[in-house]
Amino acid sequence: NALIGTPADCQPCPCPDRSSCAQIVETGQVVCTNCPTGQTGMRCQMCEDGYYGDPLGQSGAVQPCERCDCNGNVDFNALGICDHITGRCLKCLGYTEGDHCQYCQQGFYGNALNQTAGQKCKPCSCNPAGTSGHVNDCHPQTGNCQCLRHVTGRDCSHCEAGFFNLQPGVGCERCKCNPIGSAS
Amino acid sequence: TRPTVHPLPPGTHLLFSQNGKIDHIPLEGYDMKKDDAKTVLHLPEKVVIGVAYDCVEKMVYWTEITSPSISKASIQGGDPIHVIRSDLESPEGIAIDHLGRTMFWTDSVEDHIEVASLDGSQRRVIIDSDLVNPRAIITDPPNGNLYWADWNREAPKIETAHMDGSNRRVLVKDDLSLPNGLTYDFQSSLLCWVDAGTHKMECMHPGRGDRRQIVAGILYPFGVTSFGKNLYYTDWRRDAVVAVDRHSGKETEEFQPQKRTKLYGIATAYAHCPSGQNYCAVN
Missing domain, CATH: 2.10.25.10 (Laminin)
Structure with a gap:
């Protein structure tokens, strides 16, 4: 807050790569407004929808935000396709399942990793x-x-x-x- | 500490969601006052998807998928209020019936459409069959109609029903691909949609079926809202709100927030409610 009139009025944003921030007037809360690609959250500590990781290492080792890895078995038009921390795929398609949609569901067989449509998981x-x-x-x-x-x-x-x-x-x-x- | 709404000045605004926030752009006539665009509400830990506006109580409603919930906040300032927190999987589109004082939403995992009072009570599933990827939903309160779109890649469609779920009918199913956004303009009675697969914006009068193309070659539309002669849509490739003149079919303006990331739902926050009566109020 530049209106108080002390040398400490303006402080650096607590955001990665010296990106910008804003202070919410009513609460005094500081929110990063221009997080690096794929990152979001108050301090850019989270991954955006469609990405996963732990960019600031809040629950373990630092893991930069990466795109959800679901072996091509999710629809890019869908929302919330993977858990934003663990990357576990939540919306597997084509009768696939598993954390990365890497297996065929019970009752289906084939190779969930095959990228040719119709060649993936077929019913038993x-x-x-x-x-x-x-x-x-x-x-x-x-x-x-x-x-x-x-x-x-x-x-x-x-x-x-x-x-x-x-x-x-x-x-x-x-x-x-x-x-x-x-x-x- | 909690997030708080920055009060909006009077007038008509566009409200749209981006990762972790809801922004607004004031409208001057049909032009976007881009220099005055601001964040209305910071929700830094949330992924806000659908946005709707209640013109009676001047509240913004939104759906959120990180800890699936529906919340609201006054655009005149104040704290967000949770409306629904349980039994939601992936709430996406949300629509308000400002006359009947209800809200409707789609859930793309439950594959159904629900209705509830604006305080979250009297909650009920009204459509629960033949839905694969329901997303956009919109109301026509004066006529008691509901419209929604399902972007199911095998059989995309735009449907309508009365607000209690009865009289369900498919309005559009041909030449659709990924109809992500829907809007209904009260004045012109036009239902318009944006499609990220056909890359078109199209409109029709639901009763007449006179479908026509407004623009082709748009990149990756997600949400759309209407105000007078203009339609405004959010685009995932451009990370922008794009204004299109419905009559000329020309893009008139673009607003790109500083933060380059996906934009989701968009709604028009009218200065005054569109006039109209609810059929329930008449009967």
């Missing part, structure tokens, strides 16, 4: 007739479902060679071909 969709498990239960990477006896295919939808007649809850039967009359 196990064939209800051929699976011994749940239709949403498959290997997270390969997508292989748990097949009944002599049933094969990623989604357990057909019989192994030499087997036929896929029966729900049972599996496939061995072919009963007469060895004399068969070509194979």
